[in-house]
Amino acid sequence: MDITKEDKIIRAFENKTWQEIKVKDSWQIFKVMSEFVDGFEKLAKIGPCVSIFGSARTPREHKYYQMAVDIAALLTERGYGIISGGGPGVMEAANKGAYESGGKSVGLNIELPFEQFHNKYIDRDKLLEFKYFFVRKVMFMKYSQGYIVMPGGFGTMDELFEAITLIQTGKIARFPIVLVGTEYWKGLMDWIQNTMLSNKYISEEDLKLYRIVDTAEEAADHIFRFYDKYLLKPNF
Numbered sequence: 308m309d310i311t312k313e314d315k316i317i318r319a320f321e322n323k324t325w326q327e328i329k330v331k332d333s334w335q336i337f338k339v340m341s342e343f344v345d346g347f348e349k350l351a352k353i354g355p356c357v358s359i360f361g362s363a364r365t366p367r368e369h370k371y372y373q374m375a376v377d378i379a380a381l382l383t384e385r386g387y388g389i390i391s392g393g394g395p396g397v398m399e400a401a402n403k404g405a406y407e408s409g410g411k412s413v414g415l416n417i418e419l420p421f422e423q424f425h426n427k428y429i430d431r432d433k434l435l436e437f438k439y440f441f442v443r444k445v446m447f448m449k450y451s452q453g454y455i456v457m458p459g460g461f462g463t464m465d466e467l468f469e470a471i472t473l474i475q476t477g478k479i480a481r482f483p484i485v486l487v488g489t490e491y492w493k494g495l496m497d498w499i500q501n502t503m504l505s506n507k508y509i510s511e512e513d514l515k516l517y518r519i520v521d522t523a524e525e526a527a528d529h530i531f532r533f534y535d536k537y538l539l540k541p542n543f
Contacts, residue, residue, distance in 0.1 A: 342442040346415075346435055350450040353411055353433065356388035357530060358447050360466050361397025361457030371457050374487060375400035376407075377523035378455055383410025385531060390415060390451060392443075393425045393434065397457045402428035415443050444469060453483040453530045458491040471516050475509075483533040484517040485526045492519055 359379060365372050379389045379401045389405035391398040393414030405412035406428040414429035417437050425434055437443040447466065456467050467486075473479045486492045496519065503509050520526050 339439060339442060342437055342439060343445070346437075346442065346446045347449075349433070349435060350413070350446060353388050353413060353450065355386070355452050356390045356411070356413065356450055357382050357453040357455060358390040358451040358466075359397065359401035359455045359457065360392065360459060360463050361400075362459035362463060363392075363394045363396040363398060364460075365396035365400070365457070367400075371397060371488065372400045374523050375455075375457055376404040378487070378526045379404025379410070380408040381523060381527035382530065383408040385527075386410075387452070387530070388413055390447065391429075392417065392462075393429060395424070395426055397459065399426035399428060401455075402426055406430070415446055417443055448473065448479060451482070453533070454485065455526055455530075456484065456486045458488050467517075471513075474516055475513055481516070483530050485529050486517055486519045487521070487526055489519055489521050 375397045383405045388411030390413040391401040393416030402412045412430045413433040416425040474481050518529050
């Protein structure tokens with residue numbers, strides 16, 4: 308019998324005893340620890356990487372799919388590994404560019420009820436499966452020396468603003484964040500400047516934490532120029 312969304316909501320609000328909660332929470336801690344340990348052990352061996360984010364719904368014939376392939380290829384030619392969310396769309400494109408260029412192709416896949424299945428361009432020894440979003444986000448942050456952010460939805464925005472917030476607050480060292488596609492990002496960036504900045508919720512300096520570009524070459528070059536100036540090392 309199929310479980311409806313309504314059934315799931317009702318079950319979520321069912322009464323539980325304190326003992327049931329305690330037992331479940333204790334086992335959950337071990338599951339979280341297992342994901343952290345597995346991720347740390349595998350990713351620590353890979354070396355400098357750049358993460359490429361974007362929509363899982365981007366079709367293969369779309370210009371941003373091919374641009375992600377090209378960006379990944381340019382980065383791997385300079386020795387960077389490529390990390391993606393492991394799924395289809397832009398994630399697949401990023402792994403494809405790395406794989407076809409002979410670079411390291413990493414996929415941090417997440418268990419979802421729809422959309423997410425790992426793509427075929429991930430190195431077999433570099434595919435990690437996650438249940439918990441927050442563990443997966445730590446892996447992206449800890450083992451990336453740069454973020455390339457293609458057009459995407461809520462998940463892409465989540466990764467983008469997580470990185471900006473951690474850099475802004477000094478929780479991690481600064482690393483390059485590149486947004487690809489002026490046409491796509493313009494509305495959001497105008498709102499950040501005209502609303503957030505004008506209300507003094509952020510500072511002028513915060514606007515320098517990211518760069519907007521329109522070509523694969525510009526995206527890769529921003530990463531290269533940053534590390535021509537600064538030492539390439541772990542940032543977490």
